[in-house]
Amino acid sequence: MKENKEYILAYGFAGKLLDALSAVTKKEKVGLVLIGDQELDQIVEDLLLKDEESFTEVISSADSYELELEHLLFVNFTQESLMHFIDKLKAEGISVPYKALLTEHNRKWFLRDLIEANRQEHLFVKLYHSSKNVLKIAVDVYATSKDAPLLAAMDNLQQQIEAVEMQGEMPAEEEANFFEKLRLSYNSLAERLNTLMMDS
Template sequence: MDKRKEEKILLYNFSDEEYLNQISGIFKALRIQVVILKPEDYCQKIGYLLKLPGFSVVERDEDKDFDFNHEVLVFYNIKNKRLDEVLKKLRNADIEIIYKAVVTPLNRFWSLERLCLSIQKEHGYILEQKSKNE
C-alpha cells in the first residue's frame, strides 16, 4: 500500500481501556492503523505523531502541563464516503466522540495541544449557535 495514502487514526485521552479496545477494534476491522497517544504527546506536531517525513520530536517543557479532559479522534487520509462509513460504524456501535478532526495540510504543523484547543473552541461555537437557534 502507498504510504502516503495509508489511513490512520490518532486517539488521545482515552482512559477507559475497555472502551479504547472497542474503538480500536472497529478501526482495525476497517484496516485503519490506530495510533494511541500518550498524555505527554500534547506538545508534538500532528505530522510527527503520524510519522510523516520532515517532522521531528519536540522537547516537552517539564514545567508545562496540558489539562484537557476530552477524548480526541484525529482522522488521517480518511475522506468523503470512507469517512462517512467510519462515522457510521462508530454510531452503530453507540460510540460518540465529540472532539474529532481531520488532518489538513495546515494543521499537520500544529501541536496536538493547539489542535485540541481549536476543536474545543469550534465545539463551543457550535453549541452557542445551537442555543441561539432554540
C-alpha cells in the same frame, strides 16, 4: 508518512472506550495509533507515521490523561471515508465530539492547539444550535405573551445568528468574538424566557 493507509491518532482513550474503538478500527481495517500527554506539545506532523513504521496490534494506554477528553485525528481519510467511519463509531455507541481531519494547515500545529481549536469549535457549534432552538421556543412564548423585552432579545439573538451564518470560516480571535456575542445574546433571551415562564 504512509500515504494511502487510513489511520487515526487517538488521544485520551482508555478502558472500554478504547476497546470499542480498537474493535471498530480492526473491523474497518483502519490503523490506530495511541498518543498520550507526552505528545501534546509536539507538532502534529511529527506524530505521523513514517514509511517504515507500521501499526501495532498491542494496545496500551495511560490510566488518566492531562486533558479530560478524547480526540481523534483522522489521517489519509477522504470526506466520504471519514463519514463512513464516524457512522460505524456511532453504530457501536461511540461518540467523540472532538475530532479533526488532517489537513495541510493543521499538520503544522501543536497537538494541544489542535485539540483546543476542536474543543472551541464544538462549543461554538453547540451554542449556535442551542441558540436556534431557544429562538423557536421564544417565538411560541411571544405569540401568547407579546412581551416587548422578549421580542427585543429575540431580535438581538437572530441578528447574532445571522452574523455567524454570513461569516463562515474565521480566524480564532474573530471566532472568539462572535462566540461571546452569541453567548451573551443567548443568555439574555434565556433569562427573559425563564422570567416569563416562571410568572405564568
